Amino acid sequence: MKTLQRTLSIIKPDAFERGATGDIINTLLENNFRIVGMKMLHITKAQAEGFYAVHVHRPFFESLTDFMSSGPIVVMALEKEAAIADYRKLMGATDPAKAEAGTIRKKWASSIEKNAVHGSDGEDTSRFELSYFFAGYELSK
Ligand code: ADP
Ligand code: MG
Numbered sequence: 338m339k340t341l342q343r344t345l346s347i348i349k350p351d352a353f354e355r356g357a358t359g360d361i362i363n364t365l366l367e368n369n370f371r372i373v374g375m376k377m378l379h380i381t382k383a384q385a386e387g388f389y390a391v392h393v394h395r396p397f398f399e400s401l402t403d404f405m406s407s408g409p410i411v412v413m414a415l416e417k418e419a420a421i422a423d424y425r426k427l428m429g430a431t432d433p434a435k436a437e438a439g440t441i442r443k444k445w446a447s448s449i450e451k452n453a454v455h456g457s458d459g460e461d462t463s464r465f466e467l468s469y470f471f472a473g474y475e476l477s478k
Contacts (some may be wrong), residue, residue: 342420345466347455350408374414
């Protein structure tokens with residue numbers, strides 16, 4: 338039996354601003370991710386801080402949360418077998434200079450901070466992150 342998994346994806350303000358949203362969604366569909374939830378938001382600084390609470394002691398926290406609240410984003414719940422690992426692979430490395438050819442970050446990221454997309458990094462974080470942005474009734478069955 339196939340075990341489907343869900344993960345949270347975000348098109349960050351830099352990629353949204355550059356008009357990458359359509360291309361990134363196409364890439365997700367071509368790679369057999371099913372979009373089970375999607376919304377466009379412009380989050381506040383406090384909402385960005387809540388989302389990235391795990392990074393509160395990192396030197397880039399201030400700058401990261403300013404950036405994430407600087408413009409529209411698109412949050413998506415993605416479903417696939419092994420969705421978490423598969424989407425991490427499709428995103429590419431955090432630092433676009435280290436991202437492999439064919440990854441979303443290689444194509445769209447402009448720096449280690451403005452790196453186009455977010456993806457959950459494990460089962461616990463995906464549960465937290467999906468519930469941060471989506472109520473249960475907002476997700477397809
Ligand atoms: P990832 O998004 O690949 O899981 P992290 O969880 O380590 O990466 O970091 C969260 C986000 O914080 C990154 O996607 C990036 O936007 C930003 N970030 C990470 N490291 C740095 C850094 N050294 N300088 C500036 N911003 C960073
Ligand atoms: Mg991370």
